[in-house]
Amino acid sequence: MISPVLPTYARAPLSFVKGQGPWLETSDGTRYLDMGAGIGVCSLGHAHPTLIAALETQGRRLWHTSNLYEIPNQKALAEKIVANTFADTVFMTNSGTEAIECAVKMVRKHFSHADQPERVEIITFQGAFHGRSSAGIAASGSAKMVDGFGPVLSGFVQVPFADIDAVRAAITNKTAAIMVEHIQGEGGIRVFPCADMRLLREICDENGLLLVIDEIQSGMGRTGKLFSHEWSGITPDIMTIAKGIGGGFPLGACVATERAALGMVAGTHGSTYGGNPLACAVGCAVMTEILSDGFLENVSRLSGHLRQGLESIVATHPKVFTGVRGEGLMLALQCKVPNMDVVHAGYDAKVLVVPAADNVVRLLPPLNMETFELDDALWRLEEAANAVEAKL
Ligand SMILES: *Cc1c(COP(=O)(O)O)cnc(C)c1O
Secondary structure, three states: OOOOOOOOOOOOOOOOOEEOEEEEEOOOOOOEEEEOHHHHOOOOOOOHHHHHHHHHHHHHOOOOOOOOOOOOHHHHHHHHHHHHOOOEEEEEEHHHHHHHHHHHHHHHHHHHHOOOOOOEEEEEOOOOOOOOOHHHHHHHHHHHHHHOOOOOOOHHHHHHHOOHHHHHHHOOEEEEEEEEOOOOOOOOOOEHHHHHHHHHHHHHHHHOOOOEEEOOOOOOOOOOOOOOHHOOOOOEEEEEEEEHHHHHHHOOOEEEEEOOOOOOOOOOOOOOOOOOOOHHHHHHHHHHOOOOOOOHHHHHHHHHHHHHHHHHHHHHHHEEEEEEEEOEEEEEEEOOOOOHHHHHOOOHOOOOOEEEEEOOOEEEEOOOHHHHHHHHHHHHHHHHHHHHHHHH
16 A cells, blocks of 8 residues: 555655754654755754744744745845855745756746747756756656656756766757756766866857756855855856755755846746745855854865765775765765665664765765764764675
8 A cells, every 4th residue: 555655765764853963863862963964955953043043033923925025034045145156146946946947947038038049958967966847857867767757858968977078069059058066966976077167167158058057965065165166166157056055944046147047037937935934034044154254164174074084984994985075065985885785884873874876875964063073973984884894
């Protein structure tokens, strides 16, 4: 018999009833160190006092009004994003997928508005993950995601990961944009080299294309910059944000330059919930924390510490791991054994890590962890690695 919850996830038999900082607790009081942070969402850990205060204050005042009216919190959050990025304008959503959906529509509208309606195609990279909507799965192009779901939305062309020649060869008079994750998350923490990001920018400029960067997983401070593309020195025309921006409250955004957003006038796009007062109160509090003095520098410091610890686990367990990759606090252990063996051994050692494609386990811990908590996580990962090795 089908479960009341649609069985689209192979869930671990674990259920948490409360959280505090990087810790999660089951109903019997067992504590786990959460190095996945809800897939990079709980960027400030669980039960952060500032976020609770923002939620409670707004919760007593006003939850929702719809986008028929001005929403001061939405305006404040949009202004914060505009002040701290390349963007001139922001559309708020409830999820990453919806941010991607807005980006795809914006790209198409841009060219339709510019009297080039034939330009509808978006070039994406193999291994990409851009969400689960019809456009999102078409953008990824992966068989696992599109099989059985009928006609795939047209207008997406996939090229091999970071293959700049293939990008050049894929450009036609129908091409509108290139969409890229600076660091593929679901794809296995694969870093698009900064030099190649700069080439993508050049190619877009030479061919009059828009560059869309998906920072849903890599953004909001995760790599030690507010957005990971900043490491490459370029800026996109459109960027998608979600996951970390709400700290656990469902929130996302599609942000763009004024030029890219031409055509997105009243009536062209919308959302009932997107950017509601409650979500934006939390989003503002998250942004304020991440932009506070020294926060991003601390992410880089923690990253160095974690990376060094992971390298040493790899060095002492060559039968289990082959390497470490990623940037900032978006890191992965490349596994020699099936990655789920490591995830399960992590459960036994009471540390949560997240599997991803290319046989890696991901570490996306809260960005505000203490060094001793990271050491605790490393010790547990070591224990997990020992257990996996003992069974080989
Ligand atoms: C998670 C993710 C998405 C989809 O976001 P949802 O909130 O699950 O809809 C899109 N792109 C990237 C890079 C992601 O990591």
